[in-house]
């Protein structure tokens with residue numbers, strides 16, 4: 278690598294599976310995390326932050342399995358500033374061809390007060406923990422959480438300690454989305470100028486979006502010398518989210534004239550991963566979101582449409598193909614055959630074996646019978662429909678009829694197949710969804726709390742499919758279920774039953790562990 282290309286290259290650190298997954302309600306299953314990690318690896322993400330291994334058995338398993346499957350990307354796990362976290366993190370990431378430990382501690386006055394450490398005690402803790410991490414792994418990232426609200430002198434002092442202790446990347450998080458572009462750049466510049474050893478390591482920028490400036494702050498940091506951008510697909514993340522991967526990558530590509538930095542991302546894979554993350558996280562992408570929103574390439578006004586027909590560049594600064602949006606959006610329908618479906622699904626990132634295609638084809642035909650035009654998003658919803666993969670499930674919705682309208686109460690007749698046997702019930706409720714859920718609860722009594730019920734229309738029109746996400750909480754355990762159907766109440770009941778099926782699996786998995794614990 279020449280010196281120049283080293284300088285121009287910005288590494289992309291994706292934290293969809295850690296910081297993104299932390300956003301309330303965005304919990305993904307183990308298999309979904311593995312699938313997203315594979316997509317990130319294939320699109321050229323340099324570093325994947327796969328999770329927080331000490332947080333739970335599930336996080337640990339996800340990080341270690343992602344580490345085992347990764348082909349190119351560095352696999353990173355998060356750890357707080359203590360030996361136990363760091364050891365657990367190493368146990369998970371060590372399987373990767375290229376592992377990284379990321380350890381952090383809050384350094385601002387507000388955050389120092391929580392573990393009740395004075396400045397010297399915290400400095401010592403940083404030295405000890407980074408040294409410990411570096412003894413395990415030669416690739417160590419350290420983050421002073423809430424860096425943008427940390428006193429500059431103290432920030433320089435602790436960054437220097439972390440570098441001397443062996444950190445190879447220093448990440449400067451704007452944890453609460455408080456900074457602004459000029460300040461973000463000045464902070465990185467100040468650290469590069471003042472901290473001894475700064476030229477030996479890579480500075481990273483990690484911006485939250487509370488004031489809507491995350492992407493601008495990240496790019497400003499790059500212009501000041503940061504060479505790692507931390508981001509998530511669709512900007513997923515706590516509160517207002519993080520810097521969106523697709524935004525920084527496309528901004529660097531489209532405005533390379535004024536921001537001459539390169540990433541290794543294959544941008545044509547952006548749209549598929551965006552759709553997939555939206556589907557599995559249950560966080561739909563807002564219509565007017567930059568790059569990946571439904572309207573990002575839609576032109577409504579007459580003047581714009583006219584201009585577009587004459588020359589697309591009049592109103593488009595990038596081509597839909599650049600992000601993997603097919604130039605012609607081939608709409609599928611009930612006359613579409615197996616080959617067309619296979620090719621369409623391949624374009625959407627699903628390479629199916631013959632038997633898988635047969636199953637999807639049956640479901641596709643059933644959908645096309647009810648819905649005249651089947652769009653890309655309908656197919657993604659079909660592929661994501663957890664409730665339809667019900668073969669081994671404890672329960673399935675066999676029949677549902679709901680009476681609803683202006684006269685309350687609404688009622689639901691339901692047949693649930695539980696362990697192969699049909700059970701029928703009628704229940705009432707405050708609205709059709711409530712009635713359907715009450716019916717499920719009558720047949721499968723439980724104390725799980727409904728923590729989230731979310732509906733979004735997959736496409737436009739009154740015949741659009743609704744994707745319903747349900748999140749349940751029982752004894753601190755969280756499970757989710759998702760289903761799509763042109764009938765919102767059917768999708769709701771199926772999503773609820775899918776979450777309960779996951780709960781049954783979760784209960785069975787955690788039982789032996791609890792027994793082990795009580796056995797001492």
Ligand code: KIV
Nearest residue numbers: 381420422423450452
């Ligand atoms: O926002 C933040 O400060 C973080 C750290 C753990 C890096 O996510």
Ligand code: ZN
Nearest residue numbers: 296450452483
């Ligand atoms: Zn963060």
